[in-house]
Amino acid sequence: MTEIKIYLFGAPHIEIQGRFMDLRLRKALALLAYLVVTRKTHTRDTLAAMFWPEADQRTGRADLRRTVYNLKKMVGEKTLEVNTESIGIHPEADLWTDVDAFEENAGMLKDDPHTEGERLSRLSEAAQLYCGDFMAGFNLADCIEFDEWQFFQREHWQRMAMQTLDELIAAHEAEGRFPDAISAARRRLSFDRLHEPTHRRLMQLYVQTGENAAAMRQYGMCKRMLKVELNAQPQVQTVDLYNAIRAERHAGRSTIAAVTPKTRYAKSGDTYIAYQRLGSGPVDILFVSGFVSHIEYLWKEPGLASFFQRLAGFCRLILFDRRGVGLSDRTGDPPHVESTLEDIHAVMKAAGSKRPILFGVSEGGPAILQYAHRYPQYCRGLILYGTMAKGTRSENYPYALTREQYDTWLARLASEWGGPVGMDYFAPSRRHDPLLRQWWAALLRLSSSPGNVRLVLEALRDIDVRSLLPAITVPSLILHRKDDSAIRVKAGRYMASRIPGSEYVELDGQDHWWWVGDVDPIIAQIKRFSQKTSGH
Template sequence: MARFSVRTSGFPEIRRDGEPCPLPLRKGLALLVYLAEAKGAVARDVAATMFWPDSADDVARTRLRRLLHRVQLALGDGVLATDRTSLRWSESVAVEVDAQQFEAACDRGDFTLACRLYAGDFLDGFTPGACPQFDEWAFFRREALRGRAVQALERVVQDSSAAGDYATAVAHARRLVALDSLSEVYGRALIRSLMLAGDRTGAERQLEALTQQLRDELGVAPEPETRALLNASTRIAEPPATRYVGGGGVHLAYQTYGAGPVDILLLPGFVSHVERVWEEPRSRALLSALAAMGRLILFDRRGIGLSDRVGFSPSVDATSSDIETVLDAAGSRRIVLLGASEGGPACITFAAHHPERVAGLILFASLAKGSATPDYPHALQARQYDMWLRQLVTDWGGPAGIEAFAPSLAGDPQARAWWAGLLRAASSPGAIKGLLEAFRDTDVRHLLGRVAVPTLVLHRRDDRAVLVGAGRHLASHIRQARFVELDGADHWMFAGAQQPVLASIADFIAGLPARAG
């Protein structure tokens, strides 16, 4: 059996039994990569349209036949299986794809191997030319793989530092910095690793380079915590340790912080990263204040942040199941659920199905349905939602959507840089597009009447991301709900005035009839 390897890191290459296959045709290379990634048959019409989008159907099909003939001549007869309607790599040959080997290593949790396998971005610098559909597919695939590479590198840096292997931590932190040179988080990880490895000169050079890049590109200076890393006598406050628990075929990243008579699980909106959330001073202050009320539990839902990336968009029910998995791992018997924005529906679902485990439910800037219908006018129309989503995906990598999510911080360069970095680390454009498309179709209104636990609904009056009417709707349909309308326009809980939010939460928790963790 002939063995083929398909290299997708950088410029693509096809090898047969270890020897390069001369294939100067860019569209031929692109077609072979696309077929290898498809792991099955691809319709002829789909391939013809992808590579000759401006040609008439019969012309495109003729050009595809000619291309397939030239590819067969280059690779050998029987390598591709074709018929009148479809084409694929033949089952009589073995095909290995480096991108798929990398993903398999990530899935197994072998992050050291995954980092070795990730030799560069998917099809970096390659295009078949005048094939926008292929280029779009390659872009989303590239971003998804890059996100998993970032996650793998973060894990190796974390594990190596914990094991005292600072040389390995330095090497992988350098790769993180190369992937995102504007990330102060990654720059800080490298500086810290260099200091622990005894290379103060290298740490000073890295701080100097980071300082100049932040100044030139973003007009900001490094945070005091970053500069303090060079002071060996200064102990830098670290975020809580990140732990993992397996459930439903995935590994979920979670943290616990603080102690007290009640456990508080915070489920944020559509994107999260349990470590990066501590890097923003206002966010850190809010989390610390919540931890002063009890033991705070944070986790990244499947597919987001430091939890395993998955090839599908997790449903509300899947996220509700993940809540139970994390609570069991944290040893929590009863919980106060705090669902913010898109985190609300999963918390509602869990509270409706597991009232015995929920002492109280808090919903902040949340809603029961992802898009508007005649009987639910409190969200964007599906068409408006899709337009917003396209813009969000287009702006991904920068501080996408911050003007709507946190108008009070939209002009703050440090906040903008943090948000952009969190987005890049937490997900990819393709993955977040699928997740938000799934949320657009979410509807938990039928569960509101089944919520039988004390509930607090908080919503800022001029919230631009989720209208205040959505909060009023929640409160009016949950039996034991109290609605508190707050001043301000910020959708993020930590942006704007925190004190009214924290005071309402503290009063609510203090008034719960049972507060066991």
């Protein structure tokens, strides 16, 4: 254990071998602080002039000698390096200071490469160390030069701490850790409560977590503080943000763009798979999409962004683009079972997820069933929404399109690719919504191309996982809307009847897209299931 710890953020104090030391000699404390922060050797005359400016040289040096003597008695002979002409901190002193630790954690990030986890850890540690202004409440009234030095130190460390908190907020946002970002933003305001950019940031973070009322209260608080302390009004940007939030609240749906989590890449063999993670809950949920996805453009649809953010409120959510679509490598080959399982495994490993719940929607369902059958030890549970066990109809599976119908649908999809094709059955309740139609058309163009999507969908057409269903051993939740226009509800019932011990919940609605229509029951079921399987 470090023998001596010196705390200079907030009220200055010293601990020696874990015991708080009452250093009553203020100039001794000021001298020690000056020496440890400057990390330089200073002449006796310089120090005497700084701390005893009104004394002559002889008297000042005598006062310095007595102060150094008392200081050495407290912190030990080996802490200070003293000779007849100069005084400094011994280079081998067993000494820890909060300012050094803060600078190491905050400053090294600018020069050294770090993983996101290391970066967050260092930023959090630095922010925790800064508990108040440099030597808060301490001054030497008769030492103008020291007071000036202390003032500039206070300004320097405060500026550095605010930059660190800004970076910490941004890092939490990038990870989708919105509650942690909110805590960091509140802490930022505790040091500078008139800082409007942080007020705006807090308002936006509240919106990201669905707390629009809290965002509006934050605006009211900002407005009152500015009026009382500066007799000023909020900046135009702050007022505009408030008006947008208020309009969104009246409209009943999100209009403010979501913060897009950072996109990373996992290597699966020679193929790079794009993925994101957000949230910091006690259980991981790995989301497996249908035939198209683009993990960055998904966030442009407010309803879908809100759905993912709500999930991230109680779990750590992992999103990825399958190989061949979105931001992942376009291989030119049709996807097959082995590569899909390898990609899921690679994303889990890269995201540090040892045993997630797999959440598959639509064509993502067969993939997670195959994974759970092959690797049950790595799968905490399955959530299957609006999905099926077989791609096309057969004599003993009448719950899907015939092969001819499927090929006709595929031909239409390819010919109309880039337009809002398929919304009649994907989202019938909003098929005429111009913004949703525009977003869907753009998502198709960004996710894939007509030729590439044909390869993907031809592979899905031929999939059949019925034989695996009785062998699924992990907890399973099956969700299906009664009037699903894309995949018949009987496909969900079939699956539930053959997976041992599975839970089946039939929901009202006709929309195939899980984030359209009444979303609350879906979120509630996922939350309940995740808490049940994780023991939280």
